[in-house]
Amino acid sequence: MTEPASTPIGFIGLGIMGGPMAANLLKAGYPVVGYDVVPAALEKFTAAGGKAADSVAAVAAESDVVITMLPDSPFVEEVVLGSGGVLEHAKPGLLLIDMSTIRPDTSVAVGTEAASRGVRALDAPVSGGEKGAIDGVLSIMVGGEEEVFAAALPVLEVLGKTIVHVGPAGAGQTVKAANQLVVGGTYALVAEAIVLLEASGVDAGRGLDVLAGGLAGSRILELKRESMVARQFAPGFRIDLHHKDMGIAIAAAREAGVALPMTGLVAQLIASARAQGYGSLDHSVLLKVLENLSGRASTA
Known part of the structure; x- marks a missing residue:
């Protein structure tokens, strides 16, 4: 992982949890481009210093790391796997960190499809609620390959306090x-x-x-x-x-x-x-x- 100032991060899903998480990445010096379907969430993000994108595709195209924080499995499937989604527009070697809480089988499917496209993927759901997100002290349980976890760790350390690699794809979920x-x-x-x-x-x-x-x-x-x-x-x-x-x-x-x-x-x-x-x-x-x-x- 390169230095924060030169690692562009995309953040998709800027709600109760994602919003403060993205803000903490900005405070740590990362350039962050974000997308959310709720205009108010995007406005709050840009007020904190983030750059708003007009689509998931734009986020993926601009980023070396993409974090998704979405409500449920169908949203992740659409945003990551769907037409116009992250994988369709990802740079080679993109690091995809899905921090949503979804079905383990969905995370396995995302990991498999990501690997087939040269994208490194982790499932990294969190615990700690809104306060943990604001304070940057979330507990993060990570599934995926060990070397991908190691690459993602500097980013995850901005967001959480307890960060554990718990096993292969889906294990985090x-x-x-x-x-x-x-x-x-x-x-x-x-x-x-x-x-x-x-x-x-x-x-x-x-x-x-x-x-x-x-x-x-x-x-x-x-x-x-x-x-x-x-x-x-x-x-x-x-x-x-x-x-x-x-x-x-x-x-x-x-x-x-x-x-x-x-x-x-x-x-x-x-x-x-x-x-x-x-x-x-x-x-x-x-x-x-x-x-x-x-x-x-x-x-x-």
């Missing part, structure tokens, strides 16, 4: 599926704890303060306990996206031939949140689902 089932399960249990504490007449905020300092402590309790007790559910990470991710986890379990009963239960709670109209809210809104099940719906 499998680890991300495991991450999402743990995150969803933890939110569900924290929500149940709040319901129990409040129904028992105990101050939930103080109770969670104690839990956060003991063996029950977690990153979710550290970052989200106060907002959950206050019933503040502005997204960091939307229920709609977590619903998609739990589908990926269940499909991965079926492919691996394993039973994940707790994952199935959490997936149903998240599906219920979506059915109750909470899809655009943060995944901590599972608290409202658990309150509704107990007949204790809050007015907050």
Whole structure:
């Protein structure tokens, strides 16, 4: 990898996560050209010093490294594999880093097609939410060839704090599926704890303060306990996206031939949140689902 100032990076998908990630690359000195279908996202990106492109093709043609951060597998398939996509317009030797959370089989397909066109590809989904993206401390789980991972590492180190090569193409997505089932399960249990504490007449905020300092402590309790007790559910990470991710986890379990009963239960709670109209809210809104099940719906 060359020095930052001479490595043009393309960034496709400048939303809640991609926007601050691209901004951090700009702060690190990389020239970044970006594309998003949402005009406001592009405007924010250019205000941070980025160069806006008018198409995926333009991003690919100008870049030595392309990062994609997209909502789901069909978007990655269209942007990377489709007509006018990244691979069709990639320079020889392009480094493609897909940081979306998608199906492992899609990442394998992207890696295979990329290799046939002389493009180096990694699947590198992230965990850490919007705050992790803003602070540049994401956890990044990377699938692909070891030498391609080594080439991408200087870029990834701008975006994350914990960066691990976990295996071949698709492995990053499998680890991300495991991450999402743990995150969803933890939110569900924290929500149940709040319901129990409040129904028992105990101050939930103080109770969670104690839990956060003991063996029950977690990153979710550290970052989200106060907002959950206050019933503040502005997204960091939307229920709609977590619903998609739990589908990926269940499909991965079926492919691996394993039973994940707790994952199935959490997936149903998240599906219920979506059915109750909470899809655009943060995944901590599972608290409202658990309150509704107990007949204790809050007015907050």
